Amino acid sequence: MxxxxxxxxxxxxxxxxxxxxxxxxxxxxxxxxxxxxxxxxxxxxxxxxxxxxxxxxxxxxxxxxxxxxxxxxxxxxxxxxxxxxxxxxxxxxxxxxLTPEQATSKLRRNEESYFVGRGKGVWRYDVVQVPSNDPIEDDHAEKIIEVPPTVVPVEEGQEAGPSDWMFWGVFDGHSGWTTSAKLRQVLITFVAREISNTYKAAVTDPTSKTPSPESIDNAIKKGFLQLDHEIIHESVDKVFKNPSKLVAAETLAPALSGSCALLAFYESRSKLLRVAVTGDSRAVLGRRGSNGKWTATPLSEDQTGSNESEAERMRKEHPGEEYVVRNGRVLGGLEPSRAFGDAFYKWSYDTQLKIKNQFFGRTPSTLLKTPPYVTAEPAITTTRIEPEKGDFLVMATDGLWEMLTNEEVVGLVGKWLDDQKAASKDGKPWFGSWFGGKDQGMLPVEVTTNDATGQRQPVRIKQWGVTAKDSERFVCEDRNAATHLVRNALGGMNQDMLCALLTLPSPYSRRYRDDLTVEVIFFGDNTENNGQVTINKEATATVGNDTPQAKL
Known part of the structure; x- marks a missing residue:
């Protein structure tokens, strides 16, 4: 970079x-x-x-x-x-x-927060987006699906009644916003449909009433790949059947741009969390240890040409092609090695030439020999959540991870939770507190030195010249946990840095910060609100009505 x-x-x-x-x-x-x-x-x-x-x-x-x-x-x-x-x-x-007040207003412009009062292992989630591109190329989606016991049977020792399937997705678009918008609209539907089919097939199987873990993973992968096939190949079939440049522009838009995808799927009865990643967005689990500190566990691995395991996979798939990975990028161009869209790395040379001659486009690269070079197939991890211990999940596009380490992100949320808890006990406002003071100079997180997970270190720290200690960098000023993370990523206590980075107009801002989309999901049981999802008005920018974004 x-x-x-x-x-x-x-x-x-x-x-x-x-x-x-x-x-x-x-x-x-x-x-x-x-x-x-x-x-x-x-x-x-x-x-x-x-x-x-x-x-x-x-x-x-x-x-x-x-x-x-x-x-x-x-x-x-x-x-x-x-x-x-x-x-x-x-x-x-x-x-x-911008003044500090104006910067705060800009940070909070797109924040959302919801209470999940369903008693199914999730009690709240917070979301925020801060654009750098104009328009923002990131997107996100959330959905809760109530599943009857006829689809997910109640096993021995499990609570009777329906199960909740909860989905959260963040989508990091590039070369435009159309692919990420497509994922927001339909990716969860594609995946949920395949998971549902897998459960229904298992119920009718006399040898097993529940699907195997591998079959659920395969269902998620199938949903991803089916959607990408629709974006890449079915769109081409449509435009050649109706050869209009206007139709082609609209139909091919999600194929010509691209997007990473990070999707979390939580099944409330089993308490299993599956995280599927295509690209370099990242999910990290926060869990409190016996010593009171939080541990940060990455649930995804960045899929880029700089990740040696991804580079080796591509070399095996394209033997003898010297430039399949060059300078950490696919064919020297695209950084993510997996993504939706990005048709120029997936269409054949002949298809690209035909589209260029009949509609528009660019001359295919001479390096294009054995496409596809980029896949939408996700890598999936499975983790058993412990809601009673207050686990939380942070999902974010790479704009956040360019600025903060996994441990800093988990430590910042842990500190935010500690401040919330302290405020609820003594009734004093926590909002606006600083990290400085006795025994508060360090984040409450275990710091590890394990670099074997393919995670890149924050590149912006060197670019910005950040050398301050935790006690001189970070601050708690926001009631939305996702906004709290973005504020500290962009400067925290250094208000001049925060204000300057948020002042920079597009496209100049893109040199110093990316689009930012962050979700924080808090696990735990909340039976209030009669099983409904309600807006947390204190941590939501604007509320037009009380209809939650997450649909049941």
């Missing part, structure tokens, strides 16, 4: 003149920020534009970005609105930095 240097919060006392908007001075700035105030410049002075009401006189913090770096500083501006300046043809942009 090519990273650009981020220089933040180093020039809060400096005043930038209008001349420093210009390319020769901007690119001539050092990596620690703009030239010091008072330096001479032969560049003509530029006029600062102020648009909109409410601005005040005096210095205001600004963020400036060019083709290589981003800088912060203060700008001396007169009365008027927000400062905004773009220099045409050169790609520089200067914008007034």
């Amino acid at each position: 090519n990273t650009k240097k981020l220089s933040l919060a180093l020039l809060s006392g400096l005043v930038l003149t209008g001349a420093w908007y210009y390319r020769d001075t901007l690119l001539g700035a050092s990596e620690t920020g703009f030239p010091i105030a008072g330096e001479s410049s032969s560049t003509p002075s530029a006029t600062t534009t102020a648009v909109g009401p409410g601005a005040t006189e005096g210095p205001r913090k600004v963020v400036a970005v060019d083709s290589e770096s981003v800088y912060t500083g203060t700008l001396s501006a007169g009365p008027g609105g927000r400062v905004s300046k773009e220099v045409e043809n050169n790609g520089e942009k200067v914008v007034e930095m």
Whole structure:
């Protein structure tokens, strides 16, 4: 990954003149920020534009970005609105930095939280999305399906009545948003249908009333592969039957873009959690140990060309092809080695050429010899959940894992839970508390050094120059656990970093942070709300009505 240097919060006392908007001075700035105030410049002075009401006189913090770096500083501006300046043809942009309050509003704009009062092993889940691309290329989906005993028989020692199948999915799109949107609409349906068929077949089998673990895994894989086949191949059949460029553009859109997929399936009666991963989104389980600290257990492995096991798999599938994996990428281009869509790595050379000649597209790569090079088949892990111990699951697109380690993520949620619990006991507001203070400098998590799971270390830490200890980095300010994670990923206690990263407009922001989609699922029994799923208004951005997103 090519990273650009981020220089933040180093020039809060400096005043930038209008001349420093210009390319020769901007690119001539050092990596620690703009030239010091008072330096001479032969560049003509530029006029600062102020648009909109409410601005005040005096210095205001600004963020400036060019083709290589981003800088912060203060700008001396007169009365008027927000400062905004773009220099045409050169790609520089200067914008007034968001205030901490505005940054918090942006963080919480898309947060959602739900109480699951069904007494089936899950009591709450939190979701948030923070875009970097415009529009955001990530997506997510949740669904709860009540399954009668005729489909999932009650075994000895299990609670009578229907079972809940609970699904959570996060989808990391790339080269557009259409593939991830398709997954949001139908992936859970495809998978649930195959699992249901597998259970129904087992019920009618006189030798076994329940399906084997392998058959359930195969059902999930079948659901993934059937949907990708529809996206990649059935779409082509449709457009050649109706050769219209408009139809082709709409029908082929999910094939031409791509998306990783991370799907969690929890069966309430067995308390088994299956996590299926296609791509490099990640799921991590948090579980409290006997010493009171949390342990972080990865339930997925990042599937990229940099993962040696994935690279070896592709080399075996395409023997003799020297460039099947190059620079950690499939054919030197795509980083995820498994994904939905991404038809240019799956269609044959002839199909791509035919689509290009008849509709649109690009000339196929000369490296394309034995497609498909990318598969949507997921890898699946199975874990028995212990709801009585307060297990939780964090699912997120790779935008989060570029910034935080597995242990930091679990420790941050653990700290968030501790603060919630303390507040419920003494009635004092936890919201806004800091990590500093006696015995609170470190996250409550066991730190391991096991690098054998294929997980990449956070690349942004080096890019941003983060060296602070836990007690100097992290903060609890949000009632939504997913928002809490994103805030700390983007700067935490360093408000200048947080505000600068959220100020950067698209497409500049993509150099420093990815789209972020995070879900946190809390296991435990909650029998309130008469078996319904209800909105947690304190941790949800806007509530149009009380209809929960998760459908029964």
